[in-house]
Amino acid sequence: xxxxxxxxxxxxxxxxxxxxxxxxxxxxxxxxxxxxxxxxxxxxxxxxxxxxxxxxxxxxxxxxxxxxxxxxxxxxxxxxxxxxxxxxxxxxxxxxxxxxxxxxxxxxxxxxxxxxxxxxxxxxxxxxxxxxxxxxxxxxxxxxxxxxxxxxxxxxxxxxxxxxxxxxxxxxxxxxxxxxxxxxxxxxxxxxxxxxxxxxxxxxxxxxxxxxxxxxxxxxxxxxxxxxxxxxxxxxxxxxxxxxxxxxxxxxxxxxxxxxxxxxxxxxxxxxxxxxxxxxxxxxxxxxxxxxxxxxxxxxxxxxxxxxxxxxxxxxxxxxxxxxxxxxxxxxxx
Amino acid sequence: xxxxxxxxxxxxxxxxxxxxxxxxxxxxxxxxxxxxxxxxxxxxxxxxxxxxxxxxxxxxxxxxx
Numbered sequence: 001x002x003x004x005x006x007x008x009x010x011x012x013x014x015x016x017x018x019x020x021x022x023x024x025x026x027x028x029x030x031x032x033x034x035x036x037x038x039x040x041x042x043x044x045x046x047x048x049x050x051x052x053x054x055x056x057x058x059x060x061x062x063x064x065x066x067x068x069x070x071x072x073x074x075x076x077x078x079x080x081x082x083x084x085x086x087x088x089x090x091x092x093x094x095x096x097x098x099x100x101x102x103x104x105x106x107x108x109x110x111x112x113x114x115x116x117x118x119x120x121x122x123x124x125x126x127x128x129x130x131x132x133x134x135x136x137x138x139x140x141x142x143x144x145x146x147x148x149x150x151x152x153x154x155x156x157x158x159x160x161x162x163x164x165x166x167x168x169x170x171x172x173x174x175x176x177x178x179x180x181x182x183x184x185x186x187x188x189x190x191x192x193x194x195x196x197x198x199x200x201x202x203x204x205x206x207x208x209x210x211x212x213x214x215x216x217x218x219x220x221x222x223x224x225x226x227x228x229x230x231x232x233x234x235x236x237x238x239x240x241x242x243x244x245x246x247x248x249x250x251x252x253x254x255x256x257x258x259x260x261x262x263x264x265x266x267x268x269x270x271x272x273x274x275x276x277x278x279x280x281x282x283x284x285x286x287x288x289x290x291x292x293x294x295x296x297x298x299x300x301x302x303x304x305x306x307x308x309x310x311x312x313x314x315x316x317x318x319x320x321x322x323x324x325x326x327x328x329x330x331x332x333x334x
Numbered sequence: 335x336x337x338x339x340x341x342x343x344x345x346x347x348x349x350x351x352x353x354x355x356x357x358x359x360x361x362x363x364x365x366x367x368x369x370x371x372x373x374x375x376x377x378x379x380x381x382x383x384x385x386x387x388x389x390x391x392x393x394x395x396x397x398x399x
Contacts, residue, residue, distance in 0.1 A: 022383040135372065138381060142372040165372050317380040324371035327364070 004095040004322065005086065005121075006315035008132070009079070009112065011064045011178065012154030012282055014044075015309065016086050017316030019094075023309060024086050029154075031078050032060040043081050052197040066174040067101035067156030069108050076115035083119045093122035095322060099315045100330070101156040102128040103172040109330060125329040127318060129153070129311050130160035131167055133280045136313030137304040141165055145275065146268030150257055150293070150301075151311065152283030154178045157253045159260035159277075163268055165328070171260035177283035179249045180205055187245030192235045194224035205286070208239045211250045212288030212295070250289070254296050261297060276300035280310040 006017040009029070016025035027044030034041055035057050042050065042060075050060040063075040088094060096116045100109070109126055116124035130151050139147040139162070147162045158172040181201040188196050188204075196204075200222065208220045217239040226233040257277070261269065277299055279290055290301040304310050318325045370376060 020383075135377065138374070138377060140374070142369045142374075165368055313380060317377055320380055321371035321376065324367040327368055 004097075004319045005083070005088070006097045006099070006312055006319045007079075007082065007116075008099045008129075008312035008315060009064065010099075010129075010153050010311070011062065011067055011156070011176065013308070014078075014082060015312035016082060017312045017319065018086060019316075019319050022316070023312060025082065026309075028062075029064055029078070030060055030062055031074055031081075032058055033074070035059050040077060040081065043078060051199060065155055065178075067103060067153070067172075067176070068105075068174070069111055072111045072115075075111065076118065079112075079115045080119035083116070083121070088120045090120060093120055095123045095319070096121040096125070097315050097319050097322075097329075098124060098126050099129045099132045099311050100126050101153070101172060102130060102158055102160075102170055103156060103174065125326070126331070127315055127328055128158075128160075128167065128170075128330060129156075130158045130170065131162065131328060132312070132314030132318070133304075133310045134160065134162045134278075134314065135317050136306060136310035136315075137278050137280055139278060146264065146271035147275070148260070148264075148272050148277040148299075150277055150279050150281075150284065152176060152253060152279070152281040152286075152289070154282065157256060157281075157283065159257045161260060161264045161268060168265065168268060169260055169263040171256045171263065173252055173256045175249055175252045176281075177205070177286070180209065180246045180283070180286065183246045183249050184209070184242060187241065188222060188224065188235070188237070189227065191241070192222075192237075193227045194222070194233050194235060195227055196222060196224040200224065204237060204242065205246075208237065209242050209246065210239055210287040210289075211243070211246070212292040213243075214239075214287050250292065253283075253289075254293055257293055258297060261299070272299045276302045278302050278304050280304045280307045282308055 004019040008015040014029045018024045028048035030047040032042040032047035032050050047060050054060055063071050063078055069075045098112055113124040130149050133151045134141050134149045141147050141162045144164050149160055151158045153176045155176045155178055156174055157176055160170045161168040181198055184201040184204050185196055204220055220237045221234055222237050223234050279301055284307050294301040
């Protein structure tokens with residue numbers, strides 16, 4: 001008998017929680033395929049290392065972009081491989097709970113649940129990422145008080161107000177930390193005339209990226225390909241110009257938080273001033289982002305203790321209390 | 335006589351099932367179970383399990399490298 005599973009199917013990373021055991025898998029959501037035969041060559045970390053470095057016949061792709069499934073067939077193969085890696089076979093059929101962005105379409109919902117069932121799940125249900133994040137971040141969502149969670153992932157940013165175990169208001173934008181990387185890539189190309197890959201852009205973001213000025217600001221040396229000569233070239237990037245480059249993305253995230261706040265009932269709004277909002281997700285780790293949201297909303301922003309694992313932890317809790325919490329599944333309430 | 339005992343047992347079992355099912359479908363009880371399952375006490379084992387795994391992997395990192 002297989003142990004039931006919770007999966008955080010993120011644009012950037014996929015995490016799997018096994019009932020009774022905890023997190024058993026945490027890897028980038030990347031799959032490498034042979035372009036000619038369609039065979040899977042690698043998944044996870046191994047495939048991630050291939051991004052931008054593959055010969056012509058290999059393609060390393062992320063099947064999810066902007067919180068949406070860009071390729072159903074590849075997504076299904078990735079889910080099947082994931083389940084195989086954690087021990088699911090034709091003879092062991094676990095129940096599976098999958099966390100997905102709340103903005104997912106009906107077609108995408110069906111695609112994900114069908115993929116999980118075809119991959120060997122006895123039953124597959126979906127739960128919204130901000131709801132799972134609130135459970136995983138240990139917010140008192142069982143009480144009649146306003147809890148606000150901001151989940152900034154690779155492709156989506158979702159803000160939710162939760163009270164008494166349910167979502168009161170929700171705001172999602174298909175913008176996340178990959179858009180920050182893309183903005184840095186575009187800026188370096190436009191202003192410095194050099195092309196850099198998405199992994200280099202991510203390294204720049206981690207090294208000197210910020211949403212608000214910080215205490216320790218250093219320049220970064222960036223190596224890429226000169227667009228004019230085609231030769232390798234090095235340029236210096238300052239934190240100010242990275243902030244300028246990513247401003248549109250940051251503004252869009254902050255605006256969605258403000259919209260969610262404005263949709264919340266007044267009785268719950270006053271709770272936020274005391275309890276604050278909780279930031280989860282890899283995108284929330286960007287320096288100065290919490291301060292920037294706090295400055296623009298005048299509501300305290302706190303970082304979760306487990307920003308990267310909060311979503312899968314929440315879904316894991318749902319799988320541990322499956323019967324009591326199955327009313328939380330997407331579709332169960334509608 | 336034996337048939338009477340069996341019939342009584344069957345009737346009692348059916349009654350117990352009906353009562354159990356009606357309790358399970360009771361919206362108040364169901365909502366209470368939902369809220370209880372989200373409480374801090376119910377969530378502690380999940381959080382502890384992950385924390386324990388984190389501690390184990392940290393120890394492995396320290397020793398293994």
